[in-house]
Amino acid sequence: MRGIPLGMVGGGQGAFIGGVHRIAARLDGQFRLVAGAFSATPEKSRASGAELGLDPARVYDDYRQMAIREARRKDGIRAVAIVTPNHMHAGPAIEFLKRGIHVICDKPLSATMAEAKRLAKVAEQSKALFVLTHNYTGYPMIRQAHAMVARGDLGRLRLVQVEYLQDWLTEPAEAAGSKQAEWRVDPARAGLGGALGDIGTHAWNLAGFVTGTEPEAIAADLSSFVPGRVLDDNAHILMRYAGGARGTLLVSQVAPGNENGLRLRLYGDKGGLEWAQEDPNRLWFTRLGAPKQLLSRNGAGADPAAARVSRIPAGHPEGYLEAFATLYTEAARAIRAHEAGEAPGPEVTYPTLAEGLSGMRFVAACVQSARRNAAWVTL
């Protein structure tokens, strides 16, 4: 089994998420990075390609060129990872999808709803697959939580409490030269949402994945605490579900002491679940009236849904990169099945267009609600 040849758009020197995608693609041996347009600055792209040991002929100055040329090569890439800032997702994705090259795209789907729709149209018509890396759904215990909710372990769902708190934008990092911060606080590059788009969409997606449902209405109180910041750096959101459940979604990038605090709590009329991304190999499960259980990845009573995406035994922690790699590996399974003209097994799971559009609607609804003083907005 050789890896699927992969290209990359973005992710040049100094970027964070590009390196993550490269490790994720490599970890399970399912992809080989062979081409890239790593930066809009040709010199940077070439330097990055050289550093990665790529054939210079396959390091491109722009993504369109790469799409055209790779599509023509016999040994051309079959998939491309798009790891640019939000406003640069749709453009490249469309170029590759049009040419039948599978796209693995960082979240959120795009910076604007208009772009998102344009991308969606192309993706729907393309024979290539589109995978959106809401990577937290790759964690084994999140897969297990999803399975537990689906089979009714919590009873009827009543409460959804999800939060994603960070602290790295507590001070104006964007003014201090942080490239990571700069584009994330710039509406032109980030889109409508600041923290909302960057991490809120992850929280939204995670809750949606585990519960198998989404709110029908939200009310959002957005703040920009750091002076001069246009986009939100904090959001407090109420949620109402069609089935009667209620929820809250908290997002912050100004909460000192929170490094990457994505946490999910679900309560039904029969039991509850709690999970925290920084301790991802464990899942608290409480049946009403029974002692709390601390379930562990691949531990006693492990769920097949978790075991399926685990690599090593209980007590040997898997982390963020493994969860990310799981999405790549799910993508590889889907691609191989697709190319063989088969359906992937029903267990193959990854976020795609639908999740991307949902995230875009979520951000838009929050912004709309905030403009109307946190009034309810129907999704």
Add this chain to the structure above:
Amino acid sequence: MRGIPLGMVGGGQGAFIGGVHRIAARLDGQFRLVAGAFSATPEKSRASGAELGLDPARVYDDYRQMAIREARRKDGIRAVAIVTPNHMHAGPAIEFLKRGIHVICDKPLSATMAEAKRLAKVAEQSKALFVLTHNYTGYPMIRQAHAMVARGDLGRLRLVQVEYLQDWLTEPAEAAGSKQAEWRVDPARAGLGGALGDIGTHAWNLAGFVTGTEPEAIAADLSSFVPGRVLDDNAHILMRYAGGARGTLLVSQVAPGNENGLRLRLYGDKGGLEWAQEDPNRLWFTRLGAPKQLLSRNGAGADPAAARVSRIPAGHPEGYLEAFATLYTEAARAIRAHEAGEAPGPEVTYPTLAEGLSGMRFVAACVQSARRNAAWVTL
């Protein structure tokens, strides 16, 4: 030093909070229980009094009788603990206050705002003191948190996240014969709020105590998940502060796995604090850009505000009863100073009328907001 003679209204056999007040009153040796009207049913009151070893002559069939007679005795009670359901707070409190007997009253202040105002009027005119047992403010690390916020350890406050989650009303306990549940879900006895009044007021008070401020507006999404329940058993509340801070306050009695989950998180532009009632001897403190610190009660770097209300060294856990006893001991200090015609030291701290009225306004505002589809209500 002999204990201050104390009476009790309510708290007969089968009650929960009456026993807590008795231990709290006794723990530091500041009070002696010598009289009581423990139940509206005379036989029950007498049986309770006998069980407690009281002089039968000082066990009364009703609280008014007790107020009258004890006020006349030379060795009469100087303070009374009121531990009845919410709708029975104001009546007794007024009787004792009118006669110059200090009142230590369980929260919330009363079942209705009208009663609360009537009580407030009497209390303001009485020479006796009124103490409201928002007992969680008695925890040493909560005193320390208050001191830290006050002296600016967090910088300018931005975020207030408080929650109080329980699970004991997940099923209709009120229909299964739980006395504790019965009155709490009955509007006639509990008042406007269900979980809101029972535990939401604690969360509100705790956040107010530690931050030294209160929101100017709230928006509340209330639910009654258990069929047939009239009052809320869950509340998701947004908060806005005059100074620009934002917050959330979550309340639930239907969250399986949560026994008594009162938790507070505060974030300013310089640092954050986190505390959980079930692990009360510890307080997380994070200065922006510095390692997280786990402060312990009376441990290295303990704050005088915490040490002052601690009884034993670090590592020897104090709990709920000690925190409750601290309010009694603060009350005793205030009473002794008051009777000596002196002011208690500025460090003597306990919740009183102002906090009680604030809690009443909080519940009323939530209910009003909920009726208007979670619109903002100014406090």
Add this chain to the structure above:
Amino acid sequence: MRGIPLGMVGGGQGAFIGGVHRIAARLDGQFRLVAGAFSATPEKSRASGAELGLDPARVYDDYRQMAIREARRKDGIRAVAIVTPNHMHAGPAIEFLKRGIHVICDKPLSATMAEAKRLAKVAEQSKALFVLTHNYTGYPMIRQAHAMVARGDLGRLRLVQVEYLQDWLTEPAEAAGSKQAEWRVDPARAGLGGALGDIGTHAWNLAGFVTGTEPEAIAADLSSFVPGRVLDDNAHILMRYAGGARGTLLVSQVAPGNENGLRLRLYGDKGGLEWAQEDPNRLWFTRLGAPKQLLSRNGAGADPAAARVSRIPAGHPEGYLEAFATLYTEAARAIRAHEAGEAPGPEVTYPTLAEGLSGMRFVAACVQSARRNAAWVTL
């Protein structure tokens, strides 16, 4: 029910454990402190008595006087708490026991085995009860652990790992004026063991209580890390049990970061238990092949043995003082039954002479082993 009249030997101003005993005696309302010989210095004794509001006629200059006079009073004390340094346990205990006054004595039993045996002889012949305050056995979850082991929840016991780590003697506190430190490092007052006697006996007792058995042999590696210290401040001990189980017992007062780290882990062929004194309301239980359970005091699946000694519901933390008070309350039950000529219920449980002598043998065996280069010593 009026409290049993209680006297106290030791515990004057500046002492730690005296105050703890007073709160413990008071907390459940089972005792009333009415007399005391609080210090070998008469002025100090009187000042302490005055501070405690005692009748000056019942504040004594020495304990023998107190024993004689109180025994003669009609309303004399029926029990005495002995809270002096180790070398001052046996003398007072004998005086009171001889006169039929029940003794509640701090641990260890005494400073020397000779004294211990003398005390034992008197106690065996006395009609009064002798209670030794190995207070950690008063924790509800320790009672539950004991019940679980006894009924075979762990299967056949294989491993006993107990440790008691502190840090307060990391530096020579005895040279810096700490009274608490001074006598504990002085062989004349502390006895053969330093940390061993002070906290090692607690660890030994705790393991013995929960497992219901004691090692038949130990091997001890003792250290005195702080220069000039004669007695041990650290001990690493191997244990072998008759039934084939093995264990370790670690003791330290020089382990920075450990405030009062008494921890117990037990493993049998069917399951394991873990408990830590600083988080006393929880008990980890793992059945082999099943998810880990976090049992909580009075929580779902609470054991009657824990509920019996709990005062408040799950989620409302009880702490060190409550556990200590439980021993006092057990003592009160035993005293009342004894005085009524009845046997206390089989559930009434407290450490007594046997546990005290066992602790003395433990310390002696450790010291003997250490002198022989950590060779095995049979108990």
Add this chain to the structure above:
Amino acid sequence: MRGIPLGMVGGGQGAFIGGVHRIAARLDGQFRLVAGAFSATPEKSRASGAELGLDPARVYDDYRQMAIREARRKDGIRAVAIVTPNHMHAGPAIEFLKRGIHVICDKPLSATMAEAKRLAKVAEQSKALFVLTHNYTGYPMIRQAHAMVARGDLGRLRLVQVEYLQDWLTEPAEAAGSKQAEWRVDPARAGLGGALGDIGTHAWNLAGFVTGTEPEAIAADLSSFVPGRVLDDNAHILMRYAGGARGTLLVSQVAPGNENGLRLRLYGDKGGLEWAQEDPNRLWFTRLGAPKQLLSRNGAGADPAAARVSRIPAGHPEGYLEAFATLYTEAARAIRAHEAGEAPGPEVTYPTLAEGLSGMRFVAACVQSARRNAAWVTL
């Protein structure tokens, strides 16, 4: 940069550690697996090679063949991973070292001391490198702990407490068809030590790495709890260091509830450190007299030694595979420097022969001590 061509001995279908080595080799892109002798059974070796997508010409029936042929190829492997049971380490290692092929070998060094010495001799004379995968030293916070001890953050070291507890051999898994269990309890394949060799050597190595020193004497109490088991499944070990420090090392594979419980605690006269493998991104640090700090990988105050071997930001957990990969990447750095005739930077760190021999001596000393009733054995 292309990966270094790598071969593998062992690790065929059904093996655990082989898969781990393959991911570890791949994760940072430093190695490419191109050849293998995956099993002593040729069919199995070929099936494994096919599954891994290797050129069939480079899948060998035995390791000697592989060493000979690969050494001759121009594009032959430059390194080999040896992932067989203990008794099959030395043989292959010698074949490859003799031919100048770098060896990355699983621990322990070998099954017998005789073999170990033979291997050591060859390794010392070979121009190729020898790397022993004591993978836990690859964790960033372990690197940080090492740096902190080295620069004196703990002051003078007094106490070393290390333990490695598992539960997977609580029952006779070897009789139930577990291949992993079978060879580990078989003296012919495992060597002198059971749990000692399998995981005890890891604990020994970890303590040695972080402290920078090793005990001069140990006393070991070994047990074989499961009937019929010849080798130890539990060990309680006392340690004495030349500098005066004392320690304990606990090893168990029969402790229910422990999945992979490798934990280290160090205490000096100025501070303490605590780390647990199942929560590897955090490190507790307590300076005497200061609040406890919870250091996080790449978090505020991160040490360069940890940052150097981290891939992603704080709050994004790295796990077991990343730590393992770090050893591979260190090996790659050493190999590249070596082949360039240069010394690797002083920061390049990996366990090698010395650590392997130390582990062998440790196991032998424990067994010798146990035979003499846990007497001290000098190392």
